[in-house]
Amino acid sequence: MTGAVLERAGSAVRWRAVQLGGIEVIYFTRLIILAAMLAPDVFGLLAIASIALSTLMRISDVGMVPALVHHHEATLEQHDAAWTVGLTRAALVTSALVVSAPLIASLFDEPRATRVIQAFALRPFIEAMGSIGVAGLMRELRFRELAFMNLPGAVVDLVVAVSLAPKFGVWALVAGTLAGSITMVMLSYALAPHRPRLRFRWSEIVPLVEFGRWVLAAGIVTLAGTLLTQLAVSRLLGAAALGIFFLAVKLAFLPIDASNSLVGAVAFPMFARARTDPNESTRLFVAVFTGMYLLMLPVLALIFTLVPELEPVLGPKWSGTAPIVRILCIAAMGGIAATVLDRYLLGHGDARGAFRLEALNTVVTLTVLLPGVMVLQLHGAAASWLLGGLSTFVFSLWLIRRRIPGALSESWRRLGAAVVVALSAAATAGWVATHLTGLPALLAGGLAGVASGALVLWWQNAALGLRLGEFIPLLSKRSEYAE
Numbered sequence: 361m362t363g364a365v366l367e368r369a370g371s372a373v374r375w376r377a378v379q380l381g382g383i384e385v386i387y388f389t390r391l392i393i394l395a396a397m398l399a400p401d402v403f404g405l406l407a408i409a410s411i412a413l414s415t416l417m418r419i420s421d422v423g424m425v426p427a428l429v430h431h432h433e434a435t436l437e438q439h440d441a442a443w444t445v446g447l448t449r450a451a452l453v454t455s456a457l458v459v460s461a462p463l464i465a466s467l468f469d470e471p472r473a474t475r476v477i478q479a480f481a482l483r484p485f486i487e488a489m490g491s492i493g494v495a496g497l498m499r500e501l502r503f504r505e506l507a508f509m510n511l512p513g514a515v516v517d518l519v520v521a522v523s524l525a526p527k528f529g530v531w532a533l534v535a536g537t538l539a540g541s542i543t544m545v546m547l548s549y550a551l552a553p554h555r556p557r558l559r560f561r562w563s564e565i566v567p568l569v570e571f572g573r574w575v576l577a578a579g580i581v582t583l584a585g586t587l588l589t590q591l592a593v594s595r596l597l598g599a600a601a602l603g604i605f606f607l608a609v610k611l612a613f614l615p616i617d618a619s620n621s622l623v624g625a626v627a628f629p630m631f632a633r634a635r636t637d638p639n640e641s642t643r644l645f646v647a648v649f650t651g652m653y654l655l656m657l658p659v660l661a662l663i664f665t666l667v668p669e670l671e672p673v674l675g676p677k678w679s680g681t682a683p684i685v686r687i688l689c690i691a692a693m694g695g696i697a698a699t700v701l702d703r704y705l706l707g708h709g710d711a712r713g714a715f716r717l718e719a720l721n722t723v724v725t726l727t728v729l730l731p732g733v734m735v736l737q738l739h740g741a742a743a744s745w746l747l748g749g750l751s752t753f754v755f756s757l758w759l760i761r762r763r764i765p766g767a768l769s770e771s772w773r774r775l776g777a778a779v780v781v782a783l784s785a786a787a788t789a790g791w792v793a794t795h796l797t798g799l800p801a802l803l804a805g806g807l808a809g810v811a812s813g814a815l816v817l818w819w820q821n822a823a824l825g826l827r828l829g830e831f832i833p834l835l836s837k838r839s840e841y842a843e
Contacts (some may be wrong), residue, residue, distance in 0.1 A: 379555075380513070380564050382511045383510060383511060383514045386511075386514040386515060386517075386518050387514065387518075388614060388616075389518065390517065390521060390522065390536075390634045390675070391607070391610060391611075392527055392670075392673070393522055393525075394521060394522065394532075394533065395607060395674050396673065396674055396675060396676065397522075397525050397526065398525060398529060398530075399597075399600070399603075399677055400599075400600040400601075400603030400604050400607070400677055401600045401603055402529055402530045402533070402597040402603065402842060403602075403603035403606050404470070404594070404598075404599030404600060404601075404602040404603035404606065405470065405472060405473050405530045405599065405609055406471040406476070406478050406480075406530055406534075406606070407590055407602050407603065407605075407606035408464070408465070408468050408470060408476070408477065408531050408590070408594065408599075408602070409473060409476045409477045409479075409480040409534075410480070411587050411590050411591075412457060412461075412464045412477050412480075413453070413457065413477075413480055413481065413483065413484065414583055414586070414587075415583055415587055415839065416453040416456055416457060417453060417484055440492070442492055443492035443554075446488045447465050447485075447488045447489065448493070449484075449488070450484040450485045450487070450488030451485055451488075453481070453484050453485075454481045454482060454484055454485040456537075457477055457478065457480075457481035458478045458481050461473075461474045461475070461478045461481070462474050464477055465477065467591065467758050468590075468591060468594040468595065468599075468602075469594060469595050470594060470599050472599075476530055476531075476534060476732040477828040479531070479534045480534055480537070481537075481747040482538060483537060483538060483541055484539045486538065486542055486545060487541050487544070488550040489545055490544065490549075491548040491552045491553065491572060492550045492554055493757050494548055494552045496720040507545040508547065509544055509548055509552075510544060512543055512544075512547060513540040513541065513544035513547070514540060514684070516539050516540045516543045517536040517537060517539060517540030518535075518536065519536075519537065520532070520535050520536040520539045520540075521536025521537075522536075522582050523715055524536070554600075573815070581715070581718045581719045581721075581722045582718045582721070582722060583720050584723040584726065585721065585725045585726060585745075585748065586637060588726055588729060589605075589673060589725070589729055589741055589744065589745070590602060590605070590606070591797075592729055592730060592733045592741065593605050593733060593738065593741055596733055596734065597733070597737055597738065601737070603740065604678065604680065604681050604684065604742060605684060605738055605742075606741070607678070607681060608681055608684040608685045608688055608738075609688060611663065611670075611681075611685050611688075612660075612685045612686075612688030612689045612691070612692055613665065613688065613692050614663075615656055615659045615660060615692070615825050616656065616660075616665070616692045616695055616696065616699065625834045626832055629672075630644060630648075630707070630788040631644060631645070631704050631706075631707025631708060631819065632706075632707040632708075634707075635707055635708045635709070641704070641708070641764070642764055642766060642767055642770075645760075645764055645767055646698070646767050646770045646771055649697070649700045649701075649760075649767065649771055650771050650774035650775060650778070652696050652699065653696055653774070653775055654774060654777065654778045654781065654817070654828075656693075656696050657693060657696070657778045657779065657781070657782040658778070658781050658782045658785045658786075658809070658810075658813045660689050660692055660693050660782070661782035661783070661785055661786040661809075662785055662786060662789050662805075662806055662809045663685065663689055664685075664686050664690075664786065665786040665789045665790045665793070665805070666687040666789055666790075666793060666801070666802055666805050666806060666809075667681075667682045667685045667686060667689075667803040668682040669793055669796075669797065669798060669799075669802050669805070670682065670802060672797060672798045673798050673802070675800050680738070682743075683739065684738050684739065684741075684742045687739065687742035687743060687745075687746050688742050688745060689744070690746055690749075691742075691745045691746040691748070691749035691750070692749065693749075693753075694749040694750050694753030695749050695752065695753070696752055697752075697757060697760070698717050698721070698752045698753065698756045701717065701756050701759060701760060702714045702717055702718075704764070705717075705763075713759070713799060714765075717752055717755065717756065717759075720746055720748075720751055720752055720755050721748040721749065721751065721752040722748065724744075724748040724751040724752075725744045725745055725747065725748030726744075727744075728743065728747050729741065729744040729745040732744045739806075739829075759840060772824055773824060773825075773826060777817065777820045777821075777824065779818045780820065781813045781816050782813070782819070784812050784813055784816040785809035785810065785812050785813035785816075786809065787807055787812075788805075788808050788809050788811075788812035788813075789805035789806060789809030790805070791808075792805040792808045792809075793805040805810075
């Protein structure tokens with residue numbers, strides 16, 4: 361049955377990869393262009409607005425969409441109830457942010473952020489008006505439609521933000537974000553039609569909330585680490601330092617954020633489908649777990665190696681960004697295991713276990729945060745994230761060994777191969793970068809690193825018997841899912 365599930369997920373993986381790959385390329389292009397055009401304090405203002413919004417969204421997220429995905433027999437009435445809860449929640453969040461914006465800005469010691477927060481507060485209300493039919497697309501692994509919905513939104517965001525940036529600064533970033541959200545909402549009704557109805561009955565909501573409460577708790581503890589880190593950096597080091605840290609986090613975690621979206625959207629329903637068969641669940645976990653490391657570890661190694669060449673491209677105002685990115689890259693490497701395990705636990709209905717992963721990361725991060733920032737400034741903030749990531753990595757390995765017997769023993773050979781591929785890619789990229797500077801070093805080094813890593817992986821597959829052909833069902837065109 362495993363092969364059937366893998367093949368069934370193949371179309372989802374391909375289209376999700378197209379969607380995420382396109383979005384990440386667009387987002388990275390947008391980030392680099394805007395960073396070269398704007399000052400760090402502009403990104404600091406956006407970071408304050410983003411974390412204020414994320415705070416209220418996380419502490420009010422009762423996991424309606426994940427619950428709908430997990431409940432294969434969710435009714436139309438429950439979809440309407442989930443949409444009503446989401447819209448109500450978004451309206452409350454928007455109102456709260458508009459009213460509390462001056463207080464939030466003063467908390468970060470940055471009064472310029474007030475109006476930015478108030479404008480950015482429109483985003484959740486706009487997005488909540490989208491079609492709840494999107495949950496059905498996720499449950500059925502129909503990611504072609506989701507790709508056609510999200511990619512145009514990212515393009516609109518890029519075009520609006522870049523075209524307005526020279527004249528409007530931070531407002532261009534806000535306008536681009538809102539324009540992208542409006543585009544996605546309109547497309548959601550075209551691609552996932554569902555006539556929305558306001559419906560609020562506890563009998564229909566409670567079964568969804570029972571699953572979503574631990575999703576809510578996990579979101580809150582994750583947010584606490586991000587919020588308090590940005591708050592400490594802003595108050596102790598200023599908006600410009602916060603802008604540098606914000607950019608460093610985006611660069612270091614760009615591949616992890618993409619993989620989180622891919623694993624979360626595809627592996628979660630895939631694990632949920634296989635949860636009644638332990639052997640199938642284990643094989644699926646090993647496939648996703650090792651595949652993630654084979655893909656993500658070399659990418660993070662390339663970012664770690666080449667990021668010093670980015671500073672000349674961005675200009676002297678971003679000096680000091682590269683060391684922060686490197687520390688955060690190591691933290692991200694440890695987070696890959698937790699990413700896959702989190703989705704496995706959610707797919708098996710153990711949202712409480714997923715909460716424990718997030719709680720450990722946050723507790724360790726916050727324990728080290730304040731003394732780290734006071735002594736080492738931005739390096740200390742990054743180091744606190746590193747220690748949090750490493751602790752979660754160790755706990756994840758222990759939990760995998762306990763909850764999924766045999767998974768680690770089946771994974772070590774491919775994990776070792778991932779390390780070798782990452783070292784080869786980094787060494788090749790580093791050698792090429794020593795002969796070039798700036799953008800040519802980034803492009804040539806990246807391409808050379810990818811080619812080197814691919815050759816080494818091919819050789820290891822033949823010499824060590826990694827059986828990488830097992831991933832083919834995830835990519836095969838025979839696996840179109842159209843039920």
